[in-house]
Amino acid sequence: xxxxxxxxxxxxxxxxxxxxxxxxxxxxxxxxxxxxxxxxxxxxxxxxxxxxxxxxxxxxxxxxxxxxxxxxxxxxxxxxxxxxxxxxxxxxxxxxxxxxxxxxxxxxxxxxxxxxxxxxxxxxxxx
Numbered sequence: 001x002x003x004x005x006x007x008x009x010x011x012x013x014x015x016x017x018x019x020x021x022x023x024x025x026x027x028x029x030x031x032x033x034x035x036x037x038x039x040x041x042x043x044x045x046x047x048x049x050x051x052x053x054x055x056x057x058x059x060x061x062x063x064x065x066x067x068x069x070x071x072x073x074x075x076x077x078x079x080x081x082x083x084x085x086x087x088x089x090x091x092x093x094x095x096x097x098x099x100x101x102x103x104x105x106x107x108x109x110x111x112x113x114x115x116x117x118x119x120x121x122x123x124x125x126x127x
Contacts, residue, residue, distance in 0.1 A: 002026040002116045006096050009121030012086055016125070020081040022096030022118060030054075033103045034072055034079040035114055038092035038123075048094070049081060050108040059108050063089075086125045093120040 008020040022034065035050040049070035050059045058070055069082040079096055097114035099107065107113035 004118035006121040022079040029077040030074040032098040040092040
């Protein structure tokens with residue numbers, strides 16, 4: 001059974017940093033693209049960042065470019081999201097996801113491009 005488990009969320013002040021981790025099991029991790037999404041209260045789930053299975057290609061939402069960095073360690077079956085210069089607008093539940101198949105700018109940036117999801121971790125940024 002595939003399992004994705006996020007960790008690293010918490011409460012930080014504006015301008016601070018957090019690193020989220022996503023530990024994967026039950027799948028050949030290196031064969032899957034990984035993505036991060038977030039959802040704030042009353043909002044739809046939105047794309048944050050994605051990374052190809054070989055880590056050669058990444059995509060970022062315009063709202064996080066220059067502040068967030070997605071990475072992966074295939075030897076550890078883990079994906080990461082380094083979040084810097086956080087602001088209150090970043091407050092949301094963050095979800096990691098795994099997808100198998102073609103990796104394009106369309107499939108990697110939409111929830112429908114991913115078949116497996118973690119339970120989410122809360123990130124709260126105070127002003």
